[in-house]
Amino acid sequence: MSTSLMYHAFGLTGFDYVRQSFVAGNIIFDVRPKPKLVRCPECKSQEVVRRGSFERWLRTVPIGFKPVWLCVEAPRVECRKCGCVRRIDLKIAEPRRWYTRAFERFALALTKMMTMLDASALLGIGWDGIKSIFKRHLQRRFGNPSLSGLKYIAIDEISVRKGHKYLTLVMDLESGAIVFVGDGKGAEALDPFWKRLKRSSAMVQAVATDLSIAYISAVMTHLPGVPLVFDHFHVVKLMNDKLTEIRRKIFQELENMPGREVLKGSRWILLKNPENLNKKRNEPERLKEALRFNEPLATAYYMKEDLRQIWSQSDKAKAFVFLDDWIARATTSGIGPLVKMGNTMVKFRFGILAWYDHPISSSPMEGSNNKIKTMKRQAYGYRDKEFFKLRIMGIHESRFILTG
Numbered sequence: 001m002s003t004s005l006m007y008h009a010f011g012l013t014g015f016d017y018v019r020q021s022f023v024a025g026n027i028i029f030d031v032r033p034k035p036k037l038v039r040c041p042e043c044k045s046q047e048v049v050r051r052g053s054f055e056r057w058l059r060t061v062p063i064g065f066k067p068v069w070l071c072v073e074a075p076r077v078e079c080r081k082c083g084c085v086r087r088i089d090l091k092i093a094e095p096r097r098w099y100t101r102a103f104e105r106f107a108l109a110l111t112k113m114m115t116m117l118d119a120s121a122l123l124g125i126g127w128d129g130i131k132s133i134f135k136r137h138l139q140r141r142f143g144n145p146s147l148s149g150l151k152y153i154a155i156d157e158i159s160v161r162k163g164h165k166y167l168t169l170v171m172d173l174e175s176g177a178i179v180f181v182g183d184g185k186g187a188e189a190l191d192p193f194w195k196r197l198k199r200s201s202a203m204v205q206a207v208a209t210d211l212s213i214a215y216i217s218a219v220m221t222h223l224p225g226v227p228l229v230f231d232h233f234h235v236v237k238l239m240n241d242k243l244t245e246i247r248r249k250i251f252q253e254l255e256n257m258p259g260r261e262v263l264k265g266s267r268w269i270l271l272k273n274p275e276n277l278n279k280k281r282n283e284p285e286r287l288k289e290a291l292r293f294n295e296p297l298a299t300a301y302y303m304k305e306d307l308r309q310i311w312s313q314s315d316k317a318k319a320f321v322f323l324d325d326w327i328a329r330a331t332t333s334g335i336g337p338l339v340k341m342g343n344t345m346v347k348f349r350f351g352i353l354a355w356y357d358h359p360i361s362s363s364p365m366e367g368s369n370n371k372i373k374t375m376k377r378q379a380y381g382y383r384d385k386e387f388f389k390l391r392i393m394g395i396h397e398s399r400f401i402l403t404g
Contacts, residue, residue: 018073056090058099181393243337247270330342372395
């Protein structure tokens with residue numbers, strides 16, 4: 001086999017082919033470095049004296065299903081300039097690795113098309129070998145993301161394990177990348193992020209978050225003056241919870257009374273948007289019947305629908321008037337959960353109206369959360385927490401499909 005073929009087949013540059021052999025189903029190529037590689041690994045000087053040699057075995061890209069090994073016979077040198085005695089740098093592999101850079105690239109390409117377990121079976125190496133390659137790759141790419149260009153960020157938490165185990169995520173809304181993963185879901189989980197953000201001198205213009213008091217307080221403390229934008233999904237969800245509470249209370253009060261059956265099974269119909277009601281299942285008619293049956297429920301339902309209109313006003317001034325009117329109707333309705341919702345909207349009015357200045361939301365974060373859950377299910381969980389965090393930070397470049 002020629003040296004040229006070794007270069008084109010395995011990317012070997014600076015090496016001469018010596019011989020080949022076949023042992024126990026493995027293909028072994030003996031190679032030696034050319035004189036231009038015999039230099040000091042520290043100062044790169046070629047003024048060196050050979051001090052023995054060493055043999056290094058490296059796994060490289062397979063030929064078909066046959067494992068291929070490189071047996072590299074290389075000298076140890078003493079540098080006349082800096083005086084150090086070192087092994088020469090082989091270039092084709094990182095120090096203390098049993099595989100070449102080409103093999104690493106090949107393994108990473110396989111992980112994009114199949115599971116790590118499938119890739120390890122195809123290459124005939126342990127699963128932990130594929131994992132270590134993948135983890136180092138993720139560490140290089142996403143281990144220390146730059147925060148200097150952050151303008152719009154979103155903050156949210158995700159449940160990762162039973163027993164109230166959470167991770168707090170920070171997303172760059174412009175790139176869609178997760179730039180920070182913290183343990184827990186309180187304000188303390190964000191402390192390392194604020195330290196890095198301060199060192200980066202980033203000019204954050206707005207922050208999207210849910211209605212968590214802990215996150216709101218943390219943002220106000222560490223980013224004073226930066227607008228907070230409350231995601232409309234979480235605001236509407238809070239109203240839906242109040243509507244569910246009203247329906248449940250009415251349903252309990254109607255025990256053994258006529259009309260109870262009308263409310264039975266109506267929860268999801270009440271929470272749906274009117275345009276999404278299923279006519280084949282007679283959901284519009286069932287909704288009308290449930291609203292006709294009880295006035296407080298009807299009031300809460302129509303208030304829920306009006307709340308959605310806050311984000312569709314032509315400008316911030318009209319939205320301000322609309323929201324004030326909604327709050328006034330809610331707080332004077334005499335319906336307990338609705339009154340509480342009105343008081344809550346008073347406290348969070350500034351973050352709701354801030355959407356008109358910075359039309360951002362944490363909805364991209366919700367999409368990433370779904371991808372994270374899919375990734376976790378496909379892997380049947382992660383024992384290595386650091387690896388899991390790195391996978392999350394690279395989630396925006398990942399595809400999740402059924403394989404096999």
